[in-house]
Structures are given as structure tokens and as C-alpha cells.
Amino acid sequence: MSIEEIQNEIIEEFSMFDCGEDSGDSWTAKYEHLIEMAKELPAMDEKFKTEENIVRGCQSRVWLHAYQEKGNLKFLADSDALVTKGLVALMVRVLSDHKPSDISKAELFFIEKIGLREHLSPTRSNGLLAMIKQMKLYGLAFHQKQMD
Amino acid sequence: MQVSPSIKLTENDIMKIRNDFPLLSQKVHGKPLIYLDNASSSQKPKQVIDAISNYYLNEHSNVHRGVHYLSSAATEKYEAVREKIRKFLNAASSCEIIFTKGTTDSINLVASSFGKKFIQKNDEIIISEMEHHSNIVPWQMICDERGAKIRVIPINDNGEILMDEFNNLLNEKTKIVAVSHISNTLGTINPVKEIIYLSHKRNIPVLIDGAQAIPHLKVDVKELDADFYCFSSHKAYGPTGVGVLFGKEKWLNEMPPYQGGGDMIKSVTFEKTIYNELPQKFEAGTPPIAGVVGLGAAIDYINNIGFDFILERENELLEYATKKLLNIKGLKIYGNSKNKGAAISFLLDGIHPYDVGVILDQLGIAVRTGHHCTQPLMERFRIAGTVRASFAFYNTREEIDQLVSGLEKAKKLLGN
């Protein structure tokens, strides 16, 4: 699936939780789902949780490791906070295992569509925004390397 | 509203007080706001908001600069707040009250100006392990500049200063002691009077970071015999952007100005500038006049409610919340000093504070999560951060009940 298709799939998945305007519990189901995904994210090997791989947020920490396999760029990631880790899992699902140039050019619209945009606000300072930037930079760097 | 101190308040009175704070009736994520982040910044009563808007609508002009009607009126108003704060703190003279941008600015002023005059190579500055970064970094900066050293008073597991250790740190190289009156993270009320007494026995001046104390208890700088006392308006029901430095005249007179500019001078030629007298010497440039006016209204508001009531009310909330929170299995409170202000830091076993904050936010509950600008203190307790609920007199028991059920919900969602 392309980056766009995966995003649409996630939007579809999350639309189940939007049962009406003021249904007070839709957020609970949404966060339950997010936390579920955090718990399902394959554990990141401790050897990758290095100072170098840390994406510093003030409130929670995110680790990101990038490597190449068969021309595609892949990511391993983790966070010490569960909610952040859920979003990290989503980002990995969307961006991992694609061509570096596709990753660097990707337009990420799904976070907004599933109503979790507030988690990308710089004031949250949870490391997510920095992680996305870092993922795209990896895309750019690996793409350059392939061109050389 | 006006409350006379001896009268016991009913929940009805609290509702009237809450009505003074328009923002408290807001909804967040479709739920009534529960504001438990007062130690970061308190909300503002409409008396303060009105004072600021009235100032801009009818009274604004620059201060100390014009002979015209508005300028004299604004100057009078501005200086009247200075006098009000002198009285509020029981300072000897209004020239000892300097308007700053806030606590951080006040501490930087002292660190820089006092430091330039009095701190030499190998001198020592004593601070405590629980200080806010604002009461650490400015001292580090002047230490770097002068080749001086910071010495740190350790605390015990309850979050109390070890007074014997403090006494042992004092020596002939100590040039100043800087400690917080109340810890923003642990809520500890420090024995500042004793700290000042012990320091003065060796002729060492003391700066008190009163950011967390001013909204909660009566501060009398004369009785404390503090040399410097700092606070921020925005934590005490006033506007942002303004704060106060109280300094004893004898120190302020000896200290060089902090910043140069208009208002702080008597005469300027390109060869030599004669500095103005106190307090203008430390107030370069156009001050935050509207902010000062708003702070004046906040002080009036606090005085009307009265510290007797504030203290009683907040102690009651603290006690109630502590009891309720400790009923939650796996919850640990950080900061268990005997003498404690209305802030509780805690962690739920195995759950990241950020996650707790996110879930509570969804429920309309505002708490602070993280290291609270006290990273060395977090290090001391070997944690990355805490969740902090901090109370003001306008909070209610129902809000604390909501917090508790929010935490139960967070536990259910996030627990393993």
C-alpha cells in the first residue's frame, strides 16, 4: 500500500469511534484504540535506545532508528509515554518500508482527520513533531545517498 | 466579593467567589473546566480584568514623563500600586519595591547586580535542591562570570530542607543564600525565617523566591528580615508580564543598575551618566503600567478575601485531596513535608505522567505534568516528572472528586 492508502485505512479505522457530535465516550474508545496500538508496537531493542536515537521532547521521550532494506527505508520507534507511543506506532505504520523519496515527500493528513492533531502541537512538546521531521530528514538523506 | 475573615464560608460563598472568575465557567472538550494548575498561573478575577481595561479606556499615558494631565494621573496610579505593595509586604519604604517582569526577572536582576558588586572568585552561593530553574540558572550565570561556586542544601525524602546541612554550608566564602519560600513541585513551605536568621548571624544576605508563597500566605518581609523577596503577579491573580522585587534599601543602593535606558537616569552626557535614585534606578524604560495597575487590583482582591480565609480554605482542600488521592491504589505522593502548601505532586505506579495529563485533559481537568522546571529535584527522587495538581481558594471538593475519578479512569485505560 502507498503512504496515502495507509493513511486512508487508518482514517477509516478511527471513523468507527466518531459516533455523533457529543457522544462523550467516543474519545475514550479512540484512546483505548491508540493505547492498544502502543502495546502492539513491537518492542524496540534496547540497543537502539541510544542517546543518538533519542528525539527529545520535554514531556515524553521518543526513540527513532532508521535502516534500509531492499531499497526501502524502515523505522523502529518507541516512546516512554503510552499515548505518544500509540501515535509513534501510527507514524511507523504509515511511513515505514517505503522508498526514501516517498517518505521525504509524504503529506501527512491522517492525524488531523482522526482528531488527534493536538498531539502534534509544539506546545505539547512530546517529541512527536520532532520525530516526524526526523523521519522525513532520513528519507531525504537516504534518497540523496541512493542518487550518489 | 468581600469576605470578613472571622466568618466561616459556605459553599454558596465559594460559588460567589467563582463567579468573579469568568474563565472558570468555560468548557473544555465539552466538559466543565476543572482548573488545577494554579501553581503555574492562577486565573484572573473580573476586578483585575476591569481595572486593566479601564486603565486603557480612560487613563493611559506614559509615566514619569509628562506634565500633562494623563501622564500625571497614570504616574500617580502606578506609584500608588507601589505603595500598596509596600504595605502588602510590610516593607519599610516604597523605594524598596521594584517592578520587574516577574520572579525570573527579579532573580536575574539580583544575581547580576548583586553579583557584579559583591561576588568574587571562589565565593559561594547557597541554594536548595528543590529550586525552580529560575533560582538556579541566574546564579550559575553569575558564578561562571565571576569564578564563584554554587553550593546546594540537600533535602530529605519528605522534601524538607536539612537545616543542619544548611548550617554547615554557611562559611566566610558564602556571599548570598537564595531559597524558595514554597516549592512549586513539592509544596514544601520552607523555614525561611530560620534560614534568614542563621544566615544573618554571619552577615550573609538572603533572597527568597516567593513565587509560590505570595498567593497563599501573608508575607511580612520585615518580620522575616528578608534582604530580597521576589514574586510574579500572574500567580497571584494578577496579569502576566509584571512582578516585584523587594530589596532592602541598603543593598539596592549599593548595587549597580541592571539595565540602562530611560527613566533610570538623572542626567546623561556622552561622557558620564548619573543614575536615578531608587526605585527608578532599577526600572529602565517604560514599565508595564497596565500590568502594574492590574496587579494593584489583584492585591485588593486578595486583601478583600483575606489570608485567614485563603489559608483555611486551601489547607482544607489540600487535606481533602491528599486523603482522597492516597485512596487510589498505586498512587505515590512526592513531597510530604509537615508544613505544606496547596500543591500535590504524584505518580501512578508504572504510568507516565504525560499519559495521565492527556487523559485528564480529555475530561476537562487541567493539571501540570513533567519536571516543573525543577530537573535537579527530579534527579534527587530519580523520576522523570510528576503529575501536579495545585489548588486555589476557588477550587471545590467536587473538583477534587472529579480529579480522583479521572485518575481512576486513566489507570483503567493506561494500566497494564
Ligand SMILES: Cc1ncc(COP(=O)(O)O)c(C=O)c1O
Ligand atoms: C518557585 C518558583 N520560582 C520561580 C518561578 C518563575 O516565575 P515566572 O515564570 O513568573 O518568572 C516559578 C514559576 O513557575 C516558581 O514556581
